[in-house]
Amino acid sequence: MSATPRRWSGPVRLIHWAMAVLLVGLVALGWIMTHGRFDLGTTFTYYQWHKSFGVVALGLLAARLGFRLASRRPPDIGPAGWQRHAAHGVHLAFYGLMLALPISGWLMASASPLHLPTRPFDAFTLPDLVSPDMGVFTALSWVHALLAYGLLGLLALHVAGALKHQFVESDGVLRRMGF
Numbered sequence: 502m503s504a505t506p507r508r509w510s511g512p513v514r515l516i517h518w519a520m521a522v523l524l525v526g527l528v529a530l531g532w533i534m535t536h537g538r539f540d541l542g543t544t545f546t547y548y549q550w551h552k553s554f555g556v557v558a559l560g561l562l563a564a565r566l567g568f569r570l571a572s573r574r575p576p577d578i579g580p581a582g583w584q585r586h587a588a589h590g591v592h593l594a595f596y597g598l599m600l601a602l603p604i605s606g607w608l609m610a611s612a613s614p615l616h617l618p619t620r621p622f623d624a625f626t627l628p629d630l631v632s633p634d635m636g637v638f639t640a641l642s643w644v645h646a647l648l649a650y651g652l653l654g655l656l657a658l659h660v661a662g663a664l665k666h667q668f669v670e671s672d673g674v675l676r677r678m679g680f
């Protein structure tokens with residue numbers, strides 16, 4: 502049996518940072534496309550990018566879960582007790598959001614009364630999960646927005662925890678997830 506690793510496995514580290522950039526970019530683009538004032542063509546293009554990269558996020562999550570479950574994780578470091586529970590809780594909630602966000606987006610795109618097809622990078626058409634319905638669309642757009650801004654709240658906690666590890670406990674936590 503191999504020794505317990507000191508760092509997260511290469512694919513887990515790579516996907517962690519790729520998804521961090523992607524998710525923050527998706528929240529930013531989502532906010533811009535729904536709150537900015539653009540002509541119809543630009544709005545359409547932003548929505549298509551948002552939906553395409555949102556589908557990429559779902560694909561990366563599947564790969565991430567595979568690598569995460571297939572490789573051994575480094576042991577917990579830092580103070581035990583509530584802070585460790587909080588860190589694990591945030592990680593679990595991140596996984597929930599990384600799944601619920603693209604799925605709610607997909608459901609919303611399906612329920613949209615405009616009923617424009619979702620074609621990620623113009624490569625294929627995403628099948629509809631539900632039929633168009635204004636009420637369902639409105640409810641889902643609330644849920645989707647709430648989840649997305651909730652992700653930012655968790656990210657603030659997550660980054661604060663990482664910085665405390667790095668600079669207060671000086672346990673090199675960023676190296677474990679870094680390159």
Ligand code: HEM
Pocket residue numbers: 513517520521522524525569577578592593595596656659660663664674675677678
């Ligand atoms: C939306 C963006 C982010 C998400 C969804 C996210 C998610 C996660 C998750 C789920 C873990 C647990 C390991 C795993 O299962 O992969 C983790 C670990 C980690 N994250 Fe993030 N993260 C994000 C952004 C960041 C940022 C910006 C930093 C830098 C300050 C960071 C630093 C770390 C570190 C250092 C670990 C390793 C913790 C340890 O070794 O115990 N993350 N992250």
Ligand code: HEM
Pocket residue numbers: 524527528529530531532535548551552553554555556558599602603604605606607609610619642645646649650
């Ligand atoms: C992790 C992935 C995703 C994140 C973080 C995200 C984030 C966001 C954010 C922040 C907004 C703006 C909410 C508001 O202020 O009203 C938004 C809107 C939207 N998202 Fe996403 N999204 C993701 C995935 C997806 C996917 C996969 C789809 C569809 C296939 C999608 C479809 C939409 C649509 C149609 C809107 C506009 C809703 C409206 O017009 O009210 N999203 N998203």
